[in-house]
Amino acid sequence: MDWQQAETTNSSASDRRVVLAIVRLRASVPSHSPDYRGPIIFNPGGPGGSGIWSLRDHGRALQTIVGTMHDVISWDPRGVGASTPRIDCWVSAQDRVYWNLQDPGIIDAHEGTVYDAFARAAAYSQVCERNLEESGILEHSSTAYHARDLLAILQAMGEEKLKYWGFSYGTVLGGTFAAMYPDRVERMVNDGNVDYEEWYNGTYINFLHDTDKVMEAFYTFCHSAGPNRCYFHASSPPSIKSRLDALLTKLQTHPILIPQGQLASSDPTEPYHIPSLVTYSHIRRMLSTALYQPILRFPQIALVLSSLEAGDALPYHRYTLSDSPPLIPSSPNTCQADDEDDTVPPTPFTPLQEEESNPDASSAVMCSDALPFTSTPHDFALYAQQLLNISQAAGAVQASFRLSCAGRTIRPIWNPFNASSLEAFKDVETAHPVLLINNEFDNVTPLVSARNNARGFRGARVLVQRGSWGHTSLAAPSVCMAKVIRGYFGGGMGEVPEEDGLGCWSDEVPFGDGEEGVQRRDRDRDRDEDLDLKRAVWRLAKRRRVYGGF
Numbered sequence: 001m002d003w004q005q006a007e008t009t010n011s012s013a014s015d016r017r018v019v020l021a022i023v024r025l026r027a028s029v030p031s032h033s034p035d036y037r038g039p040i041i042f043n044p045g046g047p048g049g050s051g052i053w054s055l056r057d058h059g060r061a062l063q064t065i066v067g068t069m070h071d072v073i074s075w076d077p078r079g080v081g082a083s084t085p086r087i088d089c090w091v092s093a094q095d096r097v098y099w100n101l102q103d104p105g106i107i108d109a110h111e112g113t114v115y116d117a118f119a120r121a122a123a124y125s126q127v128c129e130r131n132l133e134e135s136g137i138l139e140h141s142s143t144a145y146h147a148r149d150l151l152a153i154l155q156a157m158g159e160e161k162l163k164y165w166g167f168s169y170g171t172v173l174g175g176t177f178a179a180m181y182p183d184r185v186e187r188m189v190n191d192g193n194v195d196y197e198e199w200y201n202g203t204y205i206n207f208l209h210d211t212d213k214v215m216e217a218f219y220t221f222c223h224s225a226g227p228n229r230c231y232f233h234a235s236s237p238p239s240i241k242s243r244l245d246a247l248l249t250k251l252q253t254h255p256i257l258i259p260q261g262q263l264a265s266s267d268p269t270e271p272y273h274i275p276s277l278v279t280y281s282h283i284r285r286m287l288s289t290a291l292y293q294p295i296l297r298f299p300q301i302a303l304v305l306s307s308l309e310a311g312d313a314l315p316y317h318r319y320t321l322s323d324s325p326p327l328i329p330s331s332p333n334t335c336q337a338d339d340e341d342d343t344v345p346p347t348p349f350t351p352l353q354e355e356e357s358n359p360d361a362s363s364a365v366m367c368s369d370a371l372p373f374t375s376t377p378h379d380f381a382l383y384a385q386q387l388l389n390i391s392q393a394a395g396a397v398q399a400s401f402r403l404s405c406a407g408r409t410i411r412p413i414w415n416p417f418n419a420s421s422l423e424a425f426k427d428v429e430t431a432h433p434v435l436l437i438n439n440e441f442d443n444v445t446p447l448v449s450a451r452n453n454a455r456g457f458r459g460a461r462v463l464v465q466r467g468s469w470g471h472t473s474l475a476a477p478s479v480c481m482a483k484v485i486r487g488y489f490g491g492g493m494g495e496v497p498e499e500d501g502l503g504c505w506s507d508e509v510p511f512g513d514g515e516e517g518v519q520r521r522d523r524d525r526d527r528d529e530d531l532d533l534k535r536a537v538w539r540l541a542k543r544r545r546v547y548g549g550f
Contacts, residue, residue, distance in 0.1 A: 001078075001140045002413060016136055020149060021082035022075040023052050025059045028068040039071040039157060040489060041150070045168030045192070045472075047143075047365035048358040050081040058543040064536035065482045066165070066489050075153060077146050078137065079361040085135040087361040089128035099124070105281035107384050107403075108396040109252065114384050117400075118377045122407030125367075128360060129410050141361070142368040142412035147177040151184065161186035161431060163489060167472045168192045168445060171436075172199050172369075175453060176417060178430050185430040187489050191437040192472030195449035196425050196456070200417050202370025204402045208391040209446035214291045215393035216241075217441065217469045217510060218298050225511035232302040247309055251280040256313040278313040286320070288397040291443035292471040296541060298510040363404040368412040373405035380406070394443065425456040433459030433493045437485075439468040439476060461496055468506040477537035479530050480504035507537070 001016040029035045042062060044054040051074025055062075063072045079087030090096040107114040132138050150173070154162050161184050166174040171190035178185050198206055219237035222230035234240045258276040286304070290297035300319055307315040367373065375383065380403065387395035417424055434457050438450040447464060454460040463484060468476035481504040487495030497503055 001136060016140075018078045018137075018140070018149070019084045020075050020078065020153065021052055022073065022153060023055050023059075025055060025063055025072045027071045031071075035069050037067060037069040037490065038163060039073050039159065040066050040163040040165060040187075041153065042072060042074045043077075043164070043166040043170035043173055044074070045166070045170045046080075046357055046362050047077070047169045048080055048087075048360070048362035049169070050355055050357060051075045051077070052081055053356050058540055061536040061539040061543070062165070064532055065485055065540075067486050070163075070489070073153075073157075075149075077361070078149060079141060079364060080358045081355050085137050087132065087137055087141065087358060087364050089124065089131055089360045091131060103281075105279065106284050106396040107399050108388060109279070109281045109284075114381045115377050117403060118380050118406055121400075121403045121405075125363075125405070125407035125409075128364070129408070133410075138364055138368070138410045139413050141364045142415040143173055143176045143365060144180070144414050144416055145412075146173055146365070147180050150177055151181060154184070160184070163187040165189040165191065165485070167474070169194060169365075171445070171453070172196065174434075175425065175457075178434060178457065179417070179424045179428050182428050182430045185434065186432055187492070188430070188432075188434045189437060189485060189488065190434060190450075190453070191474070192442060192445040193436050193438055193450035193453050194445050195452050196417075197422055197452070198449075200369055200371075200422060202366075202373070202402065202405065204398075205386065205390070206448070207401075207444050207446065208387060208395060208398060209448055210441050211291065211391040211394050211398075211443045213441045214294060214443040214469045215287070217294055218290075218301075221298065221510040221512075222302060229299065229511050230302045231306040243309075244305065247305060248280060248283060251278075251283060251308075255279040256308060256311060258313050258317060276313075276317070278308070278316050282316070283308070284394075285397055286316070288394040288443075291394060293475050293541070294469045294510040295476055295506075295508055295512070302511075366401065367405040367408045368415060369417070370405060372411065373402070373408055375402075375406070398444070425453075427458065428456055429458045433457070433461060435485075435488050435493065435496060436460060436462045437465065437473050437481070438462065439465050439470060439473060441469045442471055443469075444471055459493070461493060461498075463496060464503050466503055466505045467509065469510065474537070474540045476506035477508055477534075477541045478504050478506050479533045479537060480507075482533045482537050507534075 001018045024039070027036055042051060042055065042059075043049070044051055055072065055074040059072055059074070063070065066072065076083040079085070090099070102120070104113055104116040104120060107117050129138065150162070150164075154160075162177065162181075163186050164174055164177070166189070168191075171193045174188050174190045175196055178188060195206060198204060216237070219240040222232055222240055223234065223237045225233070227233040232240060232243065234243050256278045258278065260275045283305075286301060290301045304315045304319050307313070383402065384396070384399045387399050389395070391398070434454075436450045436454050438445065438447045440447060447462075450462045454462050463481075465473045465476060465478055465481050468478070470476055473481050484496055484504060
C-alpha cells in the first residue's frame with residue numbers, strides 16, 4: 001500500500017497491501033509475432049473510473065483505433081471496483097441511499113442552499129474518514145501512488161516503457177507518471193487535459209473556461225437544425241436561451257409533479273407508485289451532464305425541455321433512466337446486496353466486483369492531491385459565486401468538485417506534487433514526446449489547459465480537434481483523429497500534424513445527421529476503407545461515460 005515504505009525499507013515491513021484488478025484484450029497476433037506491437041494501457045478518467053468496466057464495455061473500439069496488433073490493458077485503480085481495499089464511505093448500500101435522499105439540491109437552487117451543501121459535504125467527509133480509517137487507504141490515495149501502481153503493472157508485464165492513453169483525470173495520472181518516470185514514456189496520449197497546476201493547488205476555477213461556449217452550441221445548432229430536429233427550437237439562438245432561462249426560473253418556484261402511479265402506468269416494468277418531483281436542480285444537473293456529450297445528448301434534452309415547458313416530466317424520467325448509457329452520474333437511489341468482506345484478497349476464481357465508477361474514490365483522490373481545504377462556509381459561498389460568474393450553465397453544479405473536500409483532515413503520506421513542488425512539471429524530457437489532444441470547446445478541460453500542460457514537457461505537441469464540443473475527443477467522432485492516434489502509437493510524433501496546421505475536425509456536429517448520415521455521405525464519396533474506424537469512433541461516442549467531472 002505504501003510504496004515509499006516498501007522501497008526505502010524491507011518490502012515486507014507493512015502488512016497492508018493493495019491488490020489491483022487488471023484486464024487485457026489480446027492482440028490479433030501472438031506476442032512472439034514480428035507484427036506484435038506491445039501493450040497500450042488505458043485509464044478512463046474520474047478519478048474513480050473503472051478500467052475493468054470500461055475495457056469490457058468498449059475495449060474493442062479502443063483497440064480498433066490504436067491497431068489490433070496491440071494488447072489493450074486497463075485496471076481498476078486502488079480503491080475502485082474489483083481492486084482492494086475499496087474506498088467505500090458507507091457501511092451498507094442502504095446507508096448510501098438514505099444519504100442520497102437528503103440531497104438539498106445545487107448551490108443556487110434557493111437562498112441559503114450553499115450553506116446546507118457545505119455542512120452536508122463536511123459531514124460526508126467525516127463519515128468517509130471514520131469508516132475508512134482502519135484500512136489506511138485514504139492516506140495512500142494520491143495520484144503519486146496511482147502512478148507508482150502503473151509502473152508496477154508495467155514491470156509485472158515485463159515491459160520497460162509505457163504506451164498510454166488517458167482521458168480526463170487520466171491526463172493528470174499520465175502527466176504525473178511522465179514527471180516521475182520520464183525515461184519510461186514510450187508513447188503517451190493525454191486526451192481532455194486537466195490543468196496540472198489547478199489540480200494540485202485545488203483551486204478549480206479555470207476548468208470552466210469554455211463551459212458556456214459548449215452551452216451556446218446548443219442554442220446555435222438547435223436553431224440551425226430547425227424545429228423538426230430540435231424540439232426546443234426558436235426564432236434565434238438568443239431566443240432559445242431566453243426560453244431555457246424562463247423554464248429554469250419557473251422550476252425554482254414551480255417544480256413539476258409526476259403524479260402517483262403515472263410512472264408505473266407509463267411503463268409496467270417500473271416499480272414506482274409514489275409521486276415524483278422534477279426540480280430546478282434536476283434540470284441543471286441534466287444540462288451540465290449533457291455538455292459532456294453534445295452530439296449524443298443535445299437532441300435528447302431538447303425533447304425533455306420542450307416537454308417540461310408543457311408540464312410533462314415523463315420524458316425527463318425516461319431520459320435519466322435510459323440504459324444507453326445512464327444520464328445522471330450520481331449514485332442511484334437503489335439498494336443492492338451489501339459487499340462481501342473486501343479485506344481478503346480475491347483469487348482467480350473470485351467473481352469481480354464491477355462498477356462503472358466510484359464517487360467516493362473520486363473525492364479521496366482529489367482531496368489527497370489538492371492543498372488542504374481551509375475555506376469557511378462564507379469563503380466557499382464567495383467561491384461558488386465566482387464559478388457562477390464564469391459559467392451560468394454549470395457553475396452551480398460543478399462547485400461540487402471543491403466542495404467535496406470540505407471537512408477533510410486526513411492527508412496523504414506521499415504527495416510530491418503540491419503548490420511548492422510543481423517545478424516537477426517543468427522542462428520534463430520524456431523518452432518520447434507526449435501528445436496532448438483536446439477538443440476546441442471542452443466543458444471541463446478547456447484547450448488552454450492542454451497548452452499550459454504542454455509547456456512543461458519537451459517536444460510535447462497539442463493537437464486540437466476543431467469544430468468539436470464536449471469532453472475529450474471521444475465526444476465528437478473523428479476518423480481523422482483516430483488515424484492520428486493510431487499513427488502516433490505506431491510511428492511516433494512524425495505522424496502528428498503541427499498544431500498550427502489544419503489539424504483534425506469532427507465528423508459531425510450537434511443536431512446533425514448522426515452516425516447513419518455520416519456513413520451515408522461517405523458511401524457517396526466511396527470512402528468505405530475507413531468503415532471500421534467510423535464504427536469505432538461512433539461506438540465510443542455513444543458509450544463513453546462521465547466519471548465524476550474529469
